[in-house]
Amino acid sequence: MSKQLQKVILFMDDNTVPFAEYAPPIKIDIDTTRLVDGEHMLKVVALSSDGKEGIQQVAFTVRNGPAISVIGLQSGDTVSDVIPITINAYGSETNESFVISASETPKPISAWVWSVVLVFIAWGTYYLISYFH
Incomplete structure (x- = not known):
C-alpha cells in the first residue's frame, strides 16, 4: 500500500x-x-x-481596466425622456505627456451650495435695500 x-x-x-x-x-x-x-x-x-x-x-x-465614472445615472434609477449623463474612463497608463484639461471627472454642483449662494445673494440684496432706503 x-x-x-x-x-x-x-x-x-x-x-x-x-x-x-x-x-x-x-x-x-x-x-x-x-x-x-x-x-x-x-x-x-x-x-x-x-x-x-x-x-x-x-x-x-x-479591476485592472480603466476606472469608469458615470454621472447622471445610477443603478436602480427610474428615468423618462432624455437624460444627460457624463461618462469618464481613466486608468493608470503611463504616458509621456500629461494633459491637464479634462483629466478630472466633472462633478455637478451640489444643491446645498446653490442654496447657500442664493441665501447670501438674498441677504446682500436685503442689506443694500435697507441701507439705501
Whole structure:
C-alpha cells in the first residue's frame, strides 16, 4: 500500500480543470491581468495524506481596466425622456505627456451650495435695500 502525499489543487471560477497543483505549503502569484475585470472565485481543494478532502472558496474582484465614472445615472434609477449623463474612463497608463484639461471627472454642483449662494445673494440684496432706503 503506497502512502498518498498531501496536495493542494487550485481552480479558477467554474473551470473543472485545475490551473495549478502543488504540495503544501505553497506561495504563488496569480496574474490577474489574464483575468477579465469582474467577480471571480478561487477554489482551493486540499487533499490530506489519508485521502480526506477540504475545500475553500475565495471570492474576489479584479479591476485592472480603466476606472469608469458615470454621472447622471445610477443603478436602480427610474428615468423618462432624455437624460444627460457624463461618462469618464481613466486608468493608470503611463504616458509621456500629461494633459491637464479634462483629466478630472466633472462633478455637478451640489444643491446645498446653490442654496447657500442664493441665501447670501438674498441677504446682500436685503442689506443694500435697507441701507439705501
